Amino acid sequence: MPIEVEIITGRTIDQGKTVEEKLTEEYFKAVSYCELNEEDFRSLGLKEGDRVKIKTEFGEVVVFAKVGSVPKGVVFIPIGPYANQITSDDTDGTGMPLFKGVKGVVERTEENVKSIKEILGVE
Amino acid sequence: MENVVCTFCGSVCDDGVFEDGDVRKLCALGKSKFSKKERIKAPMIDGKEVSYEEAIEKAAEILVEAKRPLLYGWASTVNEAIRLGVLIAEKVGGIYDQCASVCHAPGTLALIEEGVPGGTLGSVKNRADVVIFWGANPVEAHPRHPTRYSVMAKGLLIKDRKNRKVVVIDVRETKTAKLADIFVQIKPGYDYAIISALRAIVKGEKIEADEVGGVPVEKLYELAELMMNAKYGVIFYGLGVTQSRGRDRNVENAIKLVQQLNRKTRWVIWPMRGHYNVVGAGEVPAWEVGYQFAIDFSRGYPRFSPAEFTAVEALVRRDCDAALIIASDPAAHFPRKAVEHLKKIPVIQIDPHPNLTTLLSNVVIPSAIAGLEAEGSVYRMDGIVLRVKKLVETEYWSDVQILEKMYEEVVKKVG
Numbered sequence: 387m388p389i390e391v392e393i394i395t396g397r398t399i400d401q402g403k404t405v406e407e408k409l410t411e412e413y414f415k416a417v418s419y420c421e422l423n424e425e426d427f428r429s430l431g432l433k434e435g436d437r438v439k440i441k442t443e444f445g446e447v448v449v450f451a452k453v454g455s456v457p458k459g460v461v462f463i464p465i466g467p468y469a470n471q472i473t474s475d476d477t478d479g480t481g482m483p484l485f486k487g488v489k490g491v492v493e494r495t496e497e498n499v500k501s502i503k504e505i506l507g508v509e
Numbered sequence: 510m511e512n513v514v515c516t517f518c519g520s521v522c523d524d525g526v527f528e529d530g531d532v533r534k535l536c537a538l539g540k541s542k543f544s545k546k547e548r549i550k551a552p553m554i555d556g557k558e559v560s561y562e563e564a565i566e567k568a569a570e571i572l573v574e575a576k577r578p579l580l581y582g583w584a585s586t587v588n589e590a591i592r593l594g595v596l597i598a599e600k601v602g603g604i605y606d607q608c609a610s611v612c613h614a615p616g617t618l619a620l621i622e623e624g625v626p627g628g629t630l631g632s633v634k635n636r637a638d639v640v641i642f643w644g645a646n647p648v649e650a651h652p653r654h655p656t657r658y659s660v661m662a663k664g665l666l667i668k669d670r671k672n673r674k675v676v677v678i679d680v681r682e683t684k685t686a687k688l689a690d691i692f693v694q695i696k697p698g699y700d701y702a703i704i705s706a707l708r709a710i711v712k713g714e715k716i717e718a719d720e721v722g723g724v725p726v727e728k729l730y731e732l733a734e735l736m737m738n739a740k741y742g743v744i745f746y747g748l749g750v751t752q753s754r755g756r757d758r759n760v761e762n763a764i765k766l767v768q769q770l771n772r773k774t775r776w777v778i779w780p781m782r783g784h785y786n787v788v789g790a791g792e793v794p795a796w797e798v799g800y801q802f803a804i805d806f807s808r809g810y811p812r813f814s815p816a817e818f819t820a821v822e823a824l825v826r827r828d829c830d831a832a833l834i835i836a837s838d839p840a841a842h843f844p845r846k847a848v849e850h851l852k853k854i855p856v857i858q859i860d861p862h863p864n865l866t867t868l869l870s871n872v873v874i875p876s877a878i879a880g881l882e883a884e885g886s887v888y889r890m891d892g893i894v895l896r897v898k899k900l901v902e903t904e905y906w907s908d909v910q911i912l913e914k915m916y917e918e919v920v921k922k923v924g
């Protein structure tokens with residue numbers, strides 16, 4: 387069963403360390419996952435290494451799922467191309483997209499996580 | 510070489526030691542900045558290697574032929590390069606915008622309304638007895654900020670960690686939250702409401718609710734008390750405040766809270782700026798043409814309008830027909846719909862490293878890494894100007910060299 391969540395994005399050390407090496411496996415690993423609350427993780431029937439599909443009004447994306455220190459109902463994704471498949475492009479006249487706090491749904495999926503080039507649509 | 514300046518994050522640490530191609534004293538992010546990585550090998554037009562001159566001439570042609578090119582990035586290069594970028598944008602009648610528009614520009618909008626009671630990192634280190642990180646996670650984004658300035662730093666009046674109260678306000682229990690004396694966990698999107706509640710308490714009003722934004726009111730009273738009793742307090746706010754519901758209004762409200770506190774004691778508020786020279790990317794156009802970002806020159810004079818001339822708006826509304834991207838990677842960091850338009854228009858990239866934008870670019874111009882292979886001046890997050898050094902020789906042209914030549918070519922074409 388999919389659950390409703392609020393999605394927030396942000397920096398992490400691993401994202402920062404690899405940000406100038408975006409075409410590497412390390413960067414892929416640093417940005418292609420999300421963190422869920424332990425309870426949400428369990429209620430979705432997930433184990434470490436499983437994948438989830440996150441959908442918002444702006445798009446959808448498949449990422450790896452991990453347990454993280456986020457409250458129930460909140461999903462964290464490191465900033466980058468995966469997060470940006472589902473962030474809001476509406477800036478409310480400020481120029482700033484809503485990178486934090488977009489509502490969406492998360493469900494367990496068997497679909498694969500796309501490569502960065504597939505996400506960008508150049509392969 | 511000693512006193513090497515780090516060109517990664519906005520803390521711009523100036524105490525690195527560089528020896529035999531290795532850097533010491535910096536954090537993991539700083540070390541990664543100076544480590545060997547894949548580079549863009551040579552200038553390219555449509556995937557074919559060419560000379561610098563040919564690539565730059567092609568870039569100038571694209572910019573001059575476009576009706577309204579977008580010139581975007583600038584946060585990871587030196588002031589001297591940014592200045593040339595503003596001049597080129599003006600000559601070609603384009604849009605100048607910079608990374609802050611997806612980062613801390615809402616804070617600039619708030620500053621335009623309210624001004625900003627600010628202070629330098631030095632004053633925080635020496636004086637601040639209460640430090641609040643609001644929606645900011647320096648342990649992962651500015652790793653040495655806590656040790657050098659804000660948490661463990663040994664200052665003139667505040668000599669040690671014991672003399673300082675550290676508060677973290679966030680929706681997640683971040684690594685920074687683990688350093689704090691007090692962690693206040695809030696619901697996403699409730700920053701504005703919580704700031705309003707604190708303002709009411711500081712004013713002496715009563716809160717008629719049990720909780721605000723997931724925080725029990727008793728905790729808010731405690732926090733307000735701590736703030737009023739501080740001798741010198743600082744709010745460092747991060748993208749948790751500027752990128753969530755309320756955006757610029759959140760910052761405006763926080764500035765008003767600080768103004769109120771300043772009737773009783775001394776408080777400052779400051780953004781945790783991300784890239785090492787994102788402040789310069791705003792200050793330089795401000796001293797050249799009066800605005801910090803979202804500047805359009807298509808009428809021959811500068812106009813400022815974030816709703817129209819920020820990169821995301823211009824791309825989502827397909828309002829630009831070519832782009833020059835320098836020292837930045839919008840293909841990775843912009844919402845999907847903005848990237849879709851970037852894929853359809855001619856793109857020129859200037860960057861030391863290949864990234865997602867490289868994969869979309871028609872003209873790619875590799876550049877020297879500022880702070881390692883090229884020198885120049887940059888603004889630290891608190892507006893202090895520092896000179897970054899050239900430590901090693903390189904064959905790559907610096908951003909300044911590339912843009913000087915590009916400006917020359919543009920002038921030749923438009924007069």
Ligand code: SF4
Binds near residue numbers: 515539654
């Ligand atoms: S804190 Fe920032 S400026 Fe200092 S070493 Fe780390 S990345 Fe460089």
